[in-house]
Amino acid sequence: MIKTIKRAAVLAAAAFISVSAAPTVSLRTNAASGATDVKQDGLFVYDEVDGGYAVKRMVASTMTSFPSVVNGIPIVEIEENAFYNCTGVTEIKIPQTVKKIGDGAFSFCSSLEKVTIPHTVTEIPDNAFIGCEKLEKVEIPDSITRIGDSAFSNCTSLKELNIPDKLTEIGDSAFTRAPLTDIDTDGCENYVFKDGYLMDKKETEIYRGSADLSGELRIPENIKTIKSGAFSQCYGVEEIFFPGSVSEIGSNAFWDCCNVKKIDFSEGLYSIGEGAFTYNELVQTIELPISLKTIGKDAFLGCASLDHLILQDGLESIGDQAFYGCGNLKQVSVPKSVKEIGNMAFGYTINSSGNGEDIKIDGFKMNVSSGSEAAKYAKSNDIDFTASDKDLRSFAFRAAGLALAVAAIVFGVVLMARGRKGAPASARKAKKEAREKEEEASYKKIIDDDEPAEKNSSEKKAPAKQDTSKSSSGEKKNPASGKAQKNSKKSSGSSGKKSGK
Numbered sequence: 001m002i003k004t005i006k007r008a009a010v011l012a013a014a015a016f017i018s019v020s021a022a023p024t025v026s027l028r029t030n031a032a033s034g035a036t037d038v039k040q041d042g043l044f045v046y047d048e049v050d051g052g053y054a055v056k057r058m059v060a061s062t063m064t065s066f067p068s069v070v071n072g073i074p075i076v077e078i079e080e081n082a083f084y085n086c087t088g089v090t091e092i093k094i095p096q097t098v099k100k101i102g103d104g105a106f107s108f109c110s111s112l113e114k115v116t117i118p119h120t121v122t123e124i125p126d127n128a129f130i131g132c133e134k135l136e137k138v139e140i141p142d143s144i145t146r147i148g149d150s151a152f153s154n155c156t157s158l159k160e161l162n163i164p165d166k167l168t169e170i171g172d173s174a175f176t177r178a179p180l181t182d183i184d185t186d187g188c189e190n191y192v193f194k195d196g197y198l199m200d201k202k203e204t205e206i207y208r209g210s211a212d213l214s215g216e217l218r219i220p221e222n223i224k225t226i227k228s229g230a231f232s233q234c235y236g237v238e239e240i241f242f243p244g245s246v247s248e249i250g251s252n253a254f255w256d257c258c259n260v261k262k263i264d265f266s267e268g269l270y271s272i273g274e275g276a277f278t279y280n281e282l283v284q285t286i287e288l289p290i291s292l293k294t295i296g297k298d299a300f301l302g303c304a305s306l307d308h309l310i311l312q313d314g315l316e317s318i319g320d321q322a323f324y325g326c327g328n329l330k331q332v333s334v335p336k337s338v339k340e341i342g343n344m345a346f347g348y349t350i351n352s353s354g355n356g357e358d359i360k361i362d363g364f365k366m367n368v369s370s371g372s373e374a375a376k377y378a379k380s381n382d383i384d385f386t387a388s389d390k391d392l393r394s395f396a397f398r399a400a401g402l403a404l405a406v407a408a409i410v411f412g413v414v415l416m417a418r419g420r421k422g423a424p425a426s427a428r429k430a431k432k433e434a435r436e437k438e439e440e441a442s443y444k445k446i447i448d449d450d451e452p453a454e455k456n457s458s459e460k461k462a463p464a465k466q467d468t469s470k471s472s473s474g475e476k477k478n479p480a481s482g483k484a485q486k487n488s489k490k491s492s493g494s495s496g497k498k499s500g501k
Helices: 002-021 373-380 388-473 479-500
Strands: 044-049 052-058 073-078 091-093 114-116 137-139 160-162 182-184 191-194 197-200 205-209 215-218 237-241 262-264 285-287 308-310 331-333 348-350 358-360 365-368 384-387
Touching: 044 073, 137 160, 365 373, 373 384
Parallel strands: 052 073, 091 114, 114 137, 160 182, 215 237, 237 262, 285 308, 331 365, 365 384
Antiparallel strands: 044 052, 191 197, 197 205, 348 358
């Protein structure tokens, strides 16, 4: 079934590219001033441009050499799609007079094996050699500053490539499905080929991985972006590990890595591009990180063994056919955060009979939040689903009720236990307090009783000191007798006063 899906995808892509690449401009008949009128010479159809002629279209079935001058006028340009689908050309040496090459100029030249680009050209444009399946050798001058989008895409025989010294830009999908193993970056100012990876000089982006990579693929730390098609058809890779630094995985980045069994994503990943993991047929479990926001169209299309998918809350969009053809995936939970789900994103696969008809996966079921985009998708596609948020609320109520009941029982048991221990404790406390009061009263009484004795003792001790101090002079006095004598004198004195009267 996977082969059928692949065949359908390839045919659809070829049809699209054919329509978009087909030349549509009508022929012009006027030539440069002073030259004989030229519209074709049996080899090419030409257009007049500033400085000379432009090759509009190759009309011959084969070509042994590329002319530089026609009727004394130099060929200075090769227009868009000029050699599109010219199957009779095996080698092209572009003349030094040419300064510009148009988009898709040599696209789908299926027999082309070797190309030489002159130093007068500064750019290899978008789709320049796309689909040149037999192309093995390209001589690129150091004058080239840009390699465009899909420039060498689907060049399935291209194993060697020299990166020009002054190159400043490599476009998206520039080397998709090109099985490069030897990439020469010596002298290049902005790119490096290291440990099997073609990267920018800062080593934050990977443009192409060597086709020789095998076993565990551990993306280097500090890599932020896996560019489009970077590891496409790396058949030897079995496990992929992403560091937390990777935030973006480009379109078709791991396209047709059919022997991959494990993919380990890390927090930090923000987006997965279109077709990024298409035809990773042996992967069974995919757990996407909570940081992920977007899953592109066809991202996991044809992952036939996938049976366990974890989508985290925070995910916002899922593209068309993102999980199309994942026949073993019978259930998926889609978080409420998802606001966009594309056509046939889940629950569909191609008919194994090969008639191209889309069919629903038997027994497929979705867990969704009521009123969410996922719920709408399930309803509109007549897919069986459950509203997990209702179930959660019901479960929450049941759990809350059970918790309250358990709490009440525990509380009652605690109170009973405290009740049993409470009476003796109270009695002990009262007894202790009474004893403390009694002891305090006794202590106070003792203190009160001792205070007069202490006073008498001090009074007795004071005269004793006087006696001791006056004994040295030979005088002794008895306090009691002294007092009596004083009273006697007083009495006699008073009687004398009376007699005087």
